[in-house]
Amino acid sequence: MLNIQVDSQGAAFLAPPGGGTPNSGACGTEGCSSSSCGAGAGHAFKTRPNEPAYTALRKSNGAQFNQWGKAIDLSEENAALTGKSLRINGAEAISSNPERYKQHGFHFTADNCIGCHACEAACSEKNDLPAHISFRSVGYVEGGTYPDFRRVNISMACNHCDDPVCLKGCPTRAYTKFAEYGAVLQDPDICFGCGYCTWVCPYNAPQLDPVKGQVSKCNMCVDRLEVGLKPACVSACLGGALEFGVIETPPENRVQTKLAIPGFPTPEITHPNIRFQQVRELPREMRRTDTMPLVYVKKDEGGKVAYKPQVADKPLKREWNLKKLRSREDPLVLFTLITQAVIGAFLLLFLAPLAGIEVLSYQAHPVTHAALLFGLLAMETFALALSTSHLGKPHRFYRAFNNLRYSPVSREVAGVAVFFNAMGTYTLLTVFPQLFTRALPALWVAGLQSLAGWVAVVAGPLALYVMTRIYRIKARPFWNHWQVATSFYGSMLTLGALVVGVVYAAVLTAQGASIAGLMSVLACVMAAGLALEGIGLMAHARDLTHAGGEGSASHLTQRTTFGNTYRLRNGGLLSSLALVTALGMFQLDGVAGLAIWLATAALIIATAAIGRALFYVLVIPTTMPGAFFWRNKGFEEHARETGLANMPQVGVLPNAH
Numbered sequence: 001m002l003n004i005q006v007d008s009q010g011a012a013f014l015a016p017p018g019g020g021t022p023n024s025g026a027c028g029t030e031g032c033s034s035s036s037c038g039a040g041a042g043h044a045f046k047t048r049p050n051e052p053a054y055t056a057l058r059k060s061n062g063a064q065f066n067q068w069g070k071a072i073d074l075s076e077e078n079a080a081l082t083g084k085s086l087r088i089n090g091a092e093a094i095s096s097n098p099e100r101y102k103q104h105g106f107h108f109t110a111d112n113c114i115g116c117h118a119c120e121a122a123c124s125e126k127n128d129l130p131a132h133i134s135f136r137s138v139g140y141v142e143g144g145t146y147p148d149f150r151r152v153n154i155s156m157a158c159n160h161c162d163d164p165v166c167l168k169g170c171p172t173r174a175y176t177k178f179a180e181y182g183a184v185l186q187d188p189d190i191c192f193g194c195g196y197c198t199w200v201c202p203y204n205a206p207q208l209d210p211v212k213g214q215v216s217k218c219n220m221c222v223d224r225l226e227v228g229l230k231p232a233c234v235s236a237c238l239g240g241a242l243e244f245g246v247i248e249t250p251p252e253n254r255v256q257t258k259l260a261i262p263g264f265p266t267p268e269i270t271h272p273n274i275r276f277q278q279v280r281e282l283p284r285e286m287r288r289t290d291t292m293p294l295v296y297v298k299k300d301e302g303g304k305v306a307y308k309p310q311v312a313d314k315p316l317k318r319e320w321n322l323k324k325l326r327s328r329e330d331p332l333v334l335f336t337l338i339t340q341a342v343i344g345a346f347l348l349l350f351l352a353p354l355a356g357i358e359v360l361s362y363q364a365h366p367v368t369h370a371a372l373l374f375g376l377l378a379m380e381t382f383a384l385a386l387s388t389s390h391l392g393k394p395h396r397f398y399r400a401f402n403n404l405r406y407s408p409v410s411r412e413v414a415g416v417a418v419f420f421n422a423m424g425t426y427t428l429l430t431v432f433p434q435l436f437t438r439a440l441p442a443l444w445v446a447g448l449q450s451l452a453g454w455v456a457v458v459a460g461p462l463a464l465y466v467m468t469r470i471y472r473i474k475a476r477p478f479w480n481h482w483q484v485a486t487s488f489y490g491s492m493l494t495l496g497a498l499v500v501g502v503v504y505a506a507v508l509t510a511q512g513a514s515i516a517g518l519m520s521v522l523a524c525v526m527a528a529g530l531a532l533e534g535i536g537l538m539a540h541a542r543d544l545t546h547a548g549g550e551g552s553a554s555h556l557t558q559r560t561t562f563g564n565t566y567r568l569r570n571g572g573l574l575s576s577l578a579l580v581t582a583l584g585m586f587q588l589d590g591v592a593g594l595a596i597w598l599a600t601a602a603l604i605i606a607t608a609a610i611g612r613a614l615f616y617v618l619v620i621p622t623t624m625p626g627a628f629f630w631r632n633k634g635f636e637e638h639a640r641e642t643g644l645a646n647m648p649q650v651g652v653l654p655n656a657h
Contacts, residue, residue: 045088045223055235057228060099060246067259068271070162072247075101078179086180088223095226103182104220105160105247105273106234109254110261111280112241113153115140122236123157126221131651133207135218136233139625141263141296143283150282154263155242156624157233158205158218159272160184165475166197166206166217171409172399174215182247182273183220191215192399193392195328196409202265202475202622203272204631210328210653213392247273255279262286262296262307265622269474287312290626291634293553309549309622311556318563325565329616331390336467337495337612338383339416340488342376343460344496346423348525349373350453359508359518360500362430368507372500373427380420408469415463422456464488477551478619481543486536487615491608493529494576497522502601509594516587519597523584526604530577533611537570550620558618565610572607576600 066072075082082101085094115138123129123136136157144150160177164184167175174190175197177183186197186206193213197206206217221231229235234244243251250257256277259267263286264276286296286307293314296307349372353361362369388394400413429436429449436445468488471479501522505515544555558566579600588596629635630651639645639652646654 045227045229047227047229051229052235055229057097057099057225057230058243058245058249058251060102061249063246063248066103066162066247066273067257068162070103070271072103073101074103074179074182082179086178086222086226088226093226095228097225097228099246100181101179102246103160103162103273104225104245105182105275106157107243107245107251107254107257107275107277108155108261109241109243109251110152110154110276110278112239113138113155114239114241115151115153116238118236118238119155119233119242122232123218126232127216127219130209130211131648132211132653133209133216134630134651135205135207135216137204137624137627137631139263139290139627139631141286141288141625143286148283150280150286152262152278152282152286153241154261154624155233155237156203156264156274158184158220159203159270159274160218160220161270161272163269163271165200165270168403168406169196169200169409171196171401171403171407171413172396173402178222181220181222181225183222185219185222186215186217188212188214188216190399191393192396194390194400194409195392196407196470199621200473200475202269204624208392210392210655215392247275250275250277260306263288263625265475265624269622288625289628290632292620292623292625293556294550294620309553311548311552316556316560318560320564321562322565324562325610325613325617327613327617329390330613331386333609333612333616335383335387335390336488337491337608338379338386339467340464340491341495341499342380342383342423343419343464344492344494344529345372345376345499346496347457347460347492348496348500348522350426350457352521357518357521360504365504365507368504370427370431372503373423373431375503376499377420377424377427380416380423384416384420408466411466412463412470415459415466419456419459419463422452422459426452426456461489461492464492475622476619477547477549477622478544478554479615480551481540483536483540486532487611490529490531490533490536493532494526494604495529495608497525497529498601498604501526502597505594505597509591514589515593515597516589519593520584520587523580526580527577527584530573530580530604534573534577537573550622554618554620557620558614562614562618566614569607569610569614572603572610576604576607579603 060072063072071077078101083094085092117138120134120136120138124134127135129135136155138153138155140151140153142149142151160181160183164175164177166186167177167184170186170191171194172190172192174187176185176187178185191214193208193215195208195215197215198204198208206215208215221229221233224231230244234242243254245251248257254277256279257275258278259275261276261278262282282298284298288294293312293316294309295312297310299306299308349360349369358364360369388397391397401410403410404414426449429445429452433442433445433449436448440448465485468485471484473479501519505519508515508518541555544551546552583593583596583600624631626632629639636645636652639650640654644650645652
């Protein structure tokens with residue numbers, strides 16, 4: 001398996017995890033037949049003495065631009081990177097291929113694919129992949145009725161896109177788009193296993209291995225390309241369906257270079273370097289055979305016929321499925337809710353006294369105020385620990401800052417870090433000013449305290465903004481809606497006011513003081529947050545109902561598979577809003593008032609947890625169709641329930657989380 005390393009001069013090169021070295025032959029490679037081979041040269045791939053002609057790379061047709069208007073020749077925009085060795089396996093040889101710096105890509109003739117999975121097997125063998133990982137997979141869609149029944153197989157791996165969203169999204173900068181062949185390569189050793197690239201890619205190309213705690217993907221077999229050979233999957237194709245070469249150069253006897261076929265996600269997201277031929281007439285509607293409730297319907301848009309995803313008309317009943325609320329993203333459920341609560345609570349503690357609510361000032365209740373500040377620090381520390389535990393390699397957490405220029409994950413981590421440190425500084429300067437006045441004038445300490453507080457006040461909401469950007473993903477339409485912002489900021493207001501209110505209400509009640517005035521003010525903040533989230537959810541449901549595609553499919557799942565849970569969350573939200581509004585108006589006091597507020601708090605927290613869990617489990621990506629069992633969520637669940645997952649050859653890991 002290839003991976004990218006960096007030499008002492010900072011130049012990227014390719015090397016295997018084991019750092020293998022050539023061991024025989026004049027160039028150091030046994031069986032080398034490359035015309036560029038010379039004494040002292042080296043190659044990463046051992047060619048066979050009599051390599052079949054069909055494995056050799058094809059020449060381009062001379063096209064200068066692809067269908068997206070991008071130059072096929074990559075040497076000009078990457079002039080500083082051309083003419084260098086890829087140093088695969090430490091070899092210094094440079095391929096003599098005159099088209100080395102042109103964008104290459106796959107060509108798939110759907111009419112020829114027989115679904116034999118030879119491409120999958122060849123890829124897995126070459127890259128030594130475990131059964132639960134497959135860089136290339138074959139799925140299918142089918143349509144029509146007997147006897148006129150049609151099936152279209154789709155073989156798909158990484159498309160080495162012109163606009164690789166995986167590269168921009170990766171916080172560790174594990175991805176590189178090379179001038180050589182236009183390959184988008186990923187280094188598993190740099191990756192720390194957050195899996196964000198698997199969210200943003202529309203084609204299932206990056207594969208998160210929960211066993212190794214890292215992502216890996218198709219590497220275009222650049223070691224084979226360097227010696228003039230096509231990728232292993234192409235060379236293994238029995239039906240002549242899969243081909244490879246300079247993009248926009250169709251193989252022999254091919255007349256089409258389509259950008260999409262039924263079942264292929266919209267190419268507008270990443271401008272993938274794959275072209276299709278599909279000549280046979282197909283039914284108007286092509287269905288997926290996995291459990292995704294999607295069909296692809298033929299539509300004529302401005303004279304161009306295309307298959308668009310729509311919600312499948314399946315008889316689904318409304319269920320609870322509370323067990324299915326669990327997912328790999330459980331740590332993120334808690335991390336997002338706790339972080340939003342902490343930010344909201346701190347904003348209240350800092351800004352409320354400035355607005356004249358003296359009861360929340362440090363001077364009015366120093367012990368309570370200090371305890372709450374340290375409690376918020378403890379809560380956020382726990383949230384950050386949960387977020388770090390979500391990584392495949394938690395000890396590499398510091399790499400999250402590597403891609404601040406492009407990755408919303410890097411920006412979120414930076415924003416939360418600034419807020420956390422500013423809040424910690426403010427807490428120390430507020431509670432223990434004497435530790436600092438020994439070295440600094442009291443006026444300076446007060447100024448630093450105020451500065452730290454204002455930095456936290458600004459950084460907190462900004463951190464939530466970049467947190468919302470993480471989920472505005474075109475490949476996941478259920479998330480790609482402004483409702484994410486109303487949910488996150490609504491939780492900030494509701495949970496933040498709830499944390500402050502519960503703590504102060506308990507203390508004031510124990511002291512025999514009235515809680516009515518304070519809780520009336522905080523009830524307004526909570527009601528605003530609940531209303532904000534409710535407005536967003538109503539708009540989200542309305543828009544998804546009419547949007548079609550994967551977003552509507554997610555909403556269908558929300559109303560059926562999780563229908564009872566969805567209603568429970570909506571009922572909890574409305575009940576919470578009604579209770580908070582009533583409590584704010586009636587201003588209950590004493591132990592009875594505190595008890596009612598605690599019950600309301602339990603309802604609000606439970607509703608928020610259910611809603612956030614639904615947020616993660618409902619999303620349906622713009623994914624490639626699966627097969628009867630491979631990449632089929634229904635089969636994965638069945639395998640875990642029946643024990644099939646205990647057999648490694650099934651390709652399903654026993655633990656879903």
